[in-house]
Amino acid sequence: MRPNYRSLFFINPELPSYMNDPKINSLYEDAVKLLQQLISIPSLSREEDKTALAIENFLHQKNIVADRAMNNVWATNRFFDASRPSILLNSHHDTVPANSKYSNDPFDPKIEEGKLFGLGSTDAGASLVSLLACFIYFYEKKDLPFNIVFAASAEEEISGANGIEKLFSEKSFNDLFKNENSFAIVGEPTQLELAVAEKGLLVLDCTANGKAGHAAREEGDNAIYKAIAAIEWFKAYRFDKVSPLLGEVKMTVTSIHTENKAHNVVPATCSFVVDVRVTEMYTHQEIIQTINQYVEVDVKARSTRLRSSYITEDHPVIRAGKKLGKKIYGSPTLSDKALIPLPALKCGPGFSAQSHSADEFVLLNDIKQGVGFYIELLEELIINN
Numbered sequence: 001m002r003p004n005y006r007s008l009f010f011i012n013p014e015l016p017s018y019m020n021d022p023k024i025n026s027l028y029e030d031a032v033k034l035l036q037q038l039i040s041i042p043s044l045s046r047e048e049d050k051t052a053l054a055i056e057n058f059l060h061q062k063n064i065v066a067d068r069a070m071n072n073v074w075a076t077n078r079f080f081d082a083s084r085p086s087i088l089l090n091s092h093h094d095t096v097p098a099n100s101k102y103s104n105d106p107f108d109p110k111i112e113e114g115k116l117f118g119l120g121s122t123d124a125g126a127s128l129v130s131l132l133a134c135f136i137y138f139y140e141k142k143d144l145p146f147n148i149v150f151a152a153s154a155e156e157e158i159s160g161a162n163g164i165e166k167l168f169s170e171k172s173f174n175d176l177f178k179n180e181n182s183f184a185i186v187g188e189p190t191q192l193e194l195a196v197a198e199k200g201l202l203v204l205d206c207t208a209n210g211k212a213g214h215a216a217r218e219e220g221d222n223a224i225y226k227a228i229a230a231i232e233w234f235k236a237y238r239f240d241k242v243s244p245l246l247g248e249v250k251m252t253v254t255s256i257h258t259e260n261k262a263h264n265v266v267p268a269t270c271s272f273v274v275d276v277r278v279t280e281m282y283t284h285q286e287i288i289q290t291i292n293q294y295v296e297v298d299v300k301a302r303s304t305r306l307r308s309s310y311i312t313e314d315h316p317v318i319r320a321g322k323k324l325g326k327k328i329y330g331s332p333t334l335s336d337k338a339l340i341p342l343p344a345l346k347c348g349p350g351f352s353a354q355s356h357s358a359d360e361f362v363l364l365n366d367i368k369q370g371v372g373f374y375i376e377l378l379e380e381l382i383i384n385n
Contacts, residue, residue, distance in 0.1 A: 024375065027137060028368045031129035032116065034058050035367070036109035038093060038125055039118030045094040045158040046071075055093065055132075055152045062136055071154035072167045075135070076176065079142050085179040086147040087317075087378070089135055090164065090336060091128035091187030091348065092156030095120040101358035115361040123355035126362040127187025127348030128152055130370030137375050145385035148378070149176050156336050159201075159306055164336040183317060183343040185374070188335045189350035192373050194321045197245040197330040198337050198346060200278040200308035202287060205271065206230065207298040212268040220266035224258065227270040230295040231256070234274055237294065239287075243279035245330030246308070249287065250277040277332065280308045306334060311343045318345065320380035324373070349373075 034054075043051040048071040055073045059066040066075045071094075076086075098106035098119050106119035118125075135150040151173075155163035167173045176182075188195075208227035213220020231253050239249040256272040278287060284304040291299055311318060313328060322328070326347075333352065337344045349370030350362045 021372075023137070024133075024372055027133040028371045030136075031133045031367055031371060032364065034132070035116065035121065035125045035129045035362075036118075038128075039109035039116075039121055040107050042107060043094050043120065044097060045155045045160060046162070048094045048154045051093045052152070052154065058132075062139075064136070064139060067172070069167055069170050069173065070162050072151065072163065074149060074151040074167065074173060076150075077135070077139050077141070077144065077148040079144070080147050080176075082175075082178070084144075084146050085181035085183070086149050086176050087182070087381075088149050088151060088177065088184035088340070088342065088344075089131040089187070089374070090151045090153060090184055090340070091124045091131055092153045092163070092336060093120075093125070093128055094154050094157050094163075095123070096157050096356050099356060099358040099360075104359050106360070111364070114364050116364055116367070117359060117361040119360055121354075121360050121362040122189050122350040123352075123360070124156070124188050124348065126350045126367050126370060127189065130349055130367055130374055131185070131187045133371040134374035134378065138378060145382060146181075147176070153336055159334070159339070164339050165305075168339075168341060177342060183311070183315070184337070184340050184345070185317065185377075186335050186337045186340065186344050186346045187348040188333075188337075188346050189352045189355060190331070190347050191351060192326060192347060192349055192369060194318060194326050194328045195331040195337075195346035196313060196318060196328045197243070197280060197310045198308065198335065199246050199250075199330075199332050200284070200338055201306040201334055202276040202278050202284050202304065203302040204274040204276060204288075204291070205300045205302060206274060206295070207300075208270045208272075208296075209298065210266070210268050210270070213266040215264040215266055220268070223267045223270040226296060227256065227272055230297045231272060233295055239282065239290070241279075241281035243281050243330065245310075245328075246279040246332070247330070249279055249282060251275070278308050280310045283307075306338045309337050309340075309344060311345055315343060315345075316381060316384065317377070320377055320384065321345070321347070323380060324376055 153164040210221035210223030258267040349366040
């Protein structure tokens with residue numbers, strides 16, 4: 001039997017004030033209902049049209065005008081003032097495919113023992129609906145020192161070009177952030193701690209070139225052996241500069257391949273893939289230049305879009321978060337933070353370990369705390385403006 005989540009929260013003087021606020025309780029309840037709806041709708045990357053429509057309809061039901069660019073949905077606070085800085089509240093509504101080890105129906109948003117189950121419940125549905133609840137809380141407020149822009153983005157899980165990048169390529173959206181003091185809060189599961197830094201990603205396609213020959217004779221130049229020498233370098237090399245928050249640049253060879261079908265032919269080529277997690281201490285170009293100095297293979301980067309990102313610890317939103325008792329850290333995982341052309345904090349409810357897991361779930365209490373914390377964070381910014 002499913003518990004009534006309303007009964008999980010009650011008046012308690014020891015809880016943060018927002019946990020006893022009827023308005024926030026109502027926003028929380030709406031957030032849970034919306035998240036259940038989103039979970040029930042399959043929304044793989046590039047296939048988010050139905051969840052985009054659900055988010056649009058939710059905003060329209062709240063009498064909020066929503067705009068859409070492909071499968072990205074966005075809205076601004078009612079009293080938007082172009083002279084003021086804007087805070088972007090962003091999270092994504094696409095998911096990865098369901099883990100093969102699911103024992104539950106990944107699209108059944110059931111609630112059991114204070115947990116909401118379903119694909120995308122933690123990554124990043126809980127953050128999305130909590131940020132949306134925060135946006136609605138401030139939507140009608142006049143004389144805010146900043147604007148608030150909500151954006152539900154697509155294709156985050158594949159870092160697709162039609163996600164947050166598509167939004168910022170739209171002049172009407174990009175112009176919302178002309179004020180130099182604009183910034184973003186990106187919702188991802190961080191247990192509501194402050195991920196101020198994030199590693200970037202550089203995927204390298206490497207090819208060792210040799211010469212074909214017969215394996216029974218001393219012929220050819222074995223490309224596999226050349227690849228092994230390069231792979232050993234990738235395994236052993238350490239970049240000098242170490243990030244205080246993100247640690248070392250990390251290089252991992254993740255696949256290797258030759259075109260050979262016959263056992264008795266020395267391969268002329270051998271290709272392999274390297275996953276490089278980049279810190280703010282190096283640009284992608286500097287990483288590639290260093291690699292080319294040491295390895296005798298062809299190195300091609302698939303993309304240099306996914307940069308490492310960092311927001312300074314003295315930024316107002318970080319100061320506000322620390323004042324509310326939160327800790328800063330560096331995140332090893334990527335998010336839309338890497339593609340947002342603004343200073344950005346990554347912060348959201350839920351445990352990152354739940355992301356992409358079988359029988360994914362989020363605690364209802366985490367959503368409640370997410371709604372309240374985001375509101376408290378913006379209230380703190382108002383107070384200290």
